[in-house]
Amino acid sequence: MNVHVNGKVMSLLADCSISTLIEQMDLMGKRVAVELNLDIVPKSEYLQTQLKEDDIVEIVHAIGGG
């Protein structure tokens, strides 16, 4: 299935969770926050949150800024 992650289309296996996506992106253990279709996904829900076709995911982190 195709999912939009940070503005790019990613091909993922069916029944992929946020947790799997984070692992696939090498972001395990990193301080990130996830938004799925404009809603925040709490860390505690990464495992049980399944992605579906055309979902829009934003994964953000902290960077330098003023």
Next chain:
Amino acid sequence: MTDSKITIAGVEYGSRLLVGTGKYKDMTETAEAIAVSGAEIVTFAVRRTNLGQNADEPSLLDVISPEKYTLLPNTAACYTADDAVRTCRLARELLDGHDLVKLEVLGDEKTLFPNVVETLKAAKTLINDGFKVMVYTSDDPIIAKQLAEMGCVAVMPLAAPIGSGLGIRNPHNIRMILEDATVPIIVDAGVGTASDAAIVMELGCDGVLMNTAIAAAQKPVLMASAMKKAVEAGREAFCAGRMPRKMYASASSPIDGTFF
């Protein structure tokens, strides 16, 4: 000397200098400059993680740890209330529920002046959602008052455009804002060098927030040290109360007892 500390949303801070983390050469310089500045509140931006990013690169929060500093996520690059609110919600999740944010909703890229209408809208939504909002705004005393009345925990007027280093362009407006202040007033943007920071504090502001003035100096770490001293000196001068200005000279040495 006894001086009260700055209190923001019920928390006391020893340093009246707040600093950003943008525009530094690398993470080492960022960490060093911020440590030397003595700042306790440190701003950062929220952005997409790069796809395929090198997992070994240090992240900002490894260098500027939330255990050591009060982290203040900003909404830089947001031009609408909706984008700013989204950014704050992501930031709160990123920081495990920490809800102090720096709200800035910008008007255009050239001036980076605030879009005050969108700022008011975003502030209202965020406050209702439980955020503690420190708000970047214009130096308009009426808007500053409205933002405070609305429940913002600090009002942060600009002294000159963000990143311009032009100094305190309208000290009279800043004074007017201070006259009616019910929450901490922190000048955010415009400072170029140490004397500008001292002027902000001498005006009676509660604090000053800067990034480029330190990061874009030839020697950022040395400038961070200069800013720390300038903020302290300016604050002490404000508390001491300056002498009145006079048109003509007034000799410091007595006239009596001269032998010529």
